[in-house]
Amino acid sequence: MTLRSVDLRKEPVEAVLDRVERSLGTALDRESVVRKRRSVGARTGRGTWVRIERRGLDRIGVQGGDGTASAEALSGIAKPAWFAGVAWRDETEPVIWRADETELLPGAPVGNAVVTKEPQLAEEWWASLNASLNALATQQTSRIATPDTETLTQELVTATIHSVFPGVDTALGEWCPAHADFNWANITMSPFCVFDWEDWGMAPRGLDAANLWGASLAVPTLADRVCGERRGDLESRDGRLMTLFVAAKILGPYADPDDPRLKAARETAERVVKQLQER
Template sequence: MNSSSRPADLTGRWHQAVRYFRMSVPAHTPLRPGLGGRTLGGPVTTTEGGPAWLRVMSSPRPEGKLWDGAVLADDLLDDAVPHPALLAVHTWQDAGAAFQAHVWEQLTGSVLSPTPDLTSASPPAVTAGWWRDLRAGTAGIRRTPVPPGREVVTQAYIGRIHRFVPGLAGVELTARRWETAHGDLHWANLTRDPFQIIDWEGWGAAPEGYDAAVLHAYALPAPGIAAKVREVFADVLTGETGRLAELVVAAQVIQAADRDEPHARLRPHVRRHAARLIQHIQRSASARHSTRR
């Protein structure tokens, strides 16, 4: 997103938060908007002289899953899930909107991708150790208790995904197993050297395999990385539960494709992948039916 499409108030609110925390900002500091323009972040220097990252988010009201997510994650995640520490929080309301500023420890690693999706031209170069850290980190997420009412996706939404993914008539759309998920585990929210998982506003309960399904969907334009995701997460992506998680993520990508470029780029890839999943489901159902005859 370029600066002209950024919500007009967030740059001012970001600098307002800088003044509140009595931080300093290097000259000509670039600020990075989040997808959809709901957040704005940039590097700062704390009063102790250390580097940090300041992120401001806006919301119609000071409540809800996204509003509470970062603080709850900082409280509940353990060391098995590498993530930046939350140093300070400030909330305020003005002009009919609510704002929240988070000060995070500065990342020492590099983000794998400037956008959530990958391309075949620039797949991330990561080691076997990085994949092991990713697998261990997601296992730690799955073990984290979810506060009541925190959901990445609901069963009601899952029941409606046929609106976005053709061919789902007759396919069972009930998520029978749920687990804790980051909820936005794409390639712009992962770092290397060291490995960390960032951006925790939306975490909560999701169908089993959801995080792996997100990672896979956003890797589809880079077939080699997508194949590695399928290998590393084979136990959660195969079978009925994994296929449902992938169909849910496909529906979310297709639904968001009219709103931003990354999802528009992903839409043809996830449509083709969803069609393959549905063909597999139909073949499996036909085989079961033939066996019972």
């Protein structure tokens, strides 16, 4: 059966919300519902948050789609606690639905995934970001990151980079745990907290830093700050390759001609390609 493309911002989800309420034993505040392309979230009657995701069976893999639950074992990271989860197979499509109940966020997200205006972030915020990413890199896991629900492999990195920067040596060497969807929509403003852990797992060093850099390019001072804070990651060989990986997604065949990040992504990528060639 072919999996149809679905945008949950446009699909009816009342039956799904009803099932989650029955399974978790709590009411969902329908006025608090937040819809995204492949997930729906809502506040519960017991003061928690539930995130519901629709994911095709072909994107589940050996990890089972339990990223948020498995992230509860991570330590030293500012993130909401996980309390409960429920999953089921769709009756008519090759799809898994999963709902995870977590602690409420301590604040509002910084912004959209990509920001166009500089957020006012305290020095303590940056310190917490660094502490969390440094702690994450020391954890142990057999999970493999699935950015954009695709399992991250050497082959995927090579194909993505070569689609825009052919000929670059893309051999990866240093892998460590990453959030894998690290952007401004998944991080709170005050205090720092990172959420939506569905895709976390092992990834080349620098993936999270490169993702945040790419999400900041429309605000040059913010992109520079990200680079400065995560210099150790981004100036490593794998970090440079992750910069090209992210840049290739911005600049590739599906690039938006109105994307304000295009020029900065191109300029940085060209510099990084030269740096890799000189090593």
